Amino acid sequence: MAWIWMVLAAGAVLLWAISLGRVLSSAAPSCVPSSPQFMPPLSGDRRSRNVLLVVAHPDDESMFFAPTILFLKSKGHSIHILCMSRGNADGLGDTRKEELYHACVSLKIPHEQVKVLDHPKLQDGFHEKWDHGLVAELTMEHVQLWAIDTIVTFDSYGVSGHPNHKDVHHGICKFLHTNRQGNVEAWELASLSILRKYSGPIDIWLSSLTSFAWTKQPIYTLVNSSPSRSYEAMAAHRSQWVWFRRLFVMFSSYTYINMLRRI
DSSP states (O other): OHHHHHHHHHHHHHHHHHHHHHHHTSSSOEEESOOTTSSOOOSTTOOSOEEEEEESSTTHHHHTSHHHHHHHHHTTOEEEEEESOOOOTTSOHHHHHHHHHHHHHHTTOOGGGEEEOOOTTSOOOTTOOOOHHHHHHHHHHHHHHTTOOEEEEEOSSTTTOOHHHHHHHHHHHHHHHHTTTSOOEEEEEOOOOHHHHTSGGGHHHHHHHHHHSOOSSOEEEEEOSOHHHHHHHHHTOGGGOOHHHHHHHHHOGGGTEEEEEEO
């Protein structure tokens, strides 16, 4: 019986190695399928976009969205980050705010393109209910401030199911509804099942298959060719860099790929 487990373990290690090799095989971050329909050039002479990543807490950008950030930057787009809270649930808000700026140095996002809010009605916590209208209003302010044309955020489950992540999604939906005559498009990060979420680079096969499959709503897989950049960015959040988050970054598929679909 023991030999069966040894064969299974060896097979898993081999599959992991092959999958990691597939991720690292590209010289730069890539999109599957490669399609001009994914964030095409804007009208006129502007080929680059002003992208606003809207997250709930410092470290969301590194833990979940690094493949998206690295891909968009490789295409010449300008990335801005709006973080709706300081992540002060444990009283470390000031520290976590500064850590976000350090992480953005690793991700090569300028300090002036990062904003961390500390609104009394948008405080970090599983039991905190965020006002979707307020999230929409604050998003509008920064869309106008930075001339944003594209938003990236969580989907309705919020990857981990955290209520603050979900509220950010619903706030962005409210913004889009209010601004429906505007020219801002939005994309959401697809939440994965628990098995896929912790499959590391192995999920690239199923993600790529899903992206190629016919669906009512096209979905694109962004592949991170430098997963060490995700690790480096997350390590900048030193107050959060405990053993289980180190394991998360190593085994999470969000380190290696992001699946985006249009809201």
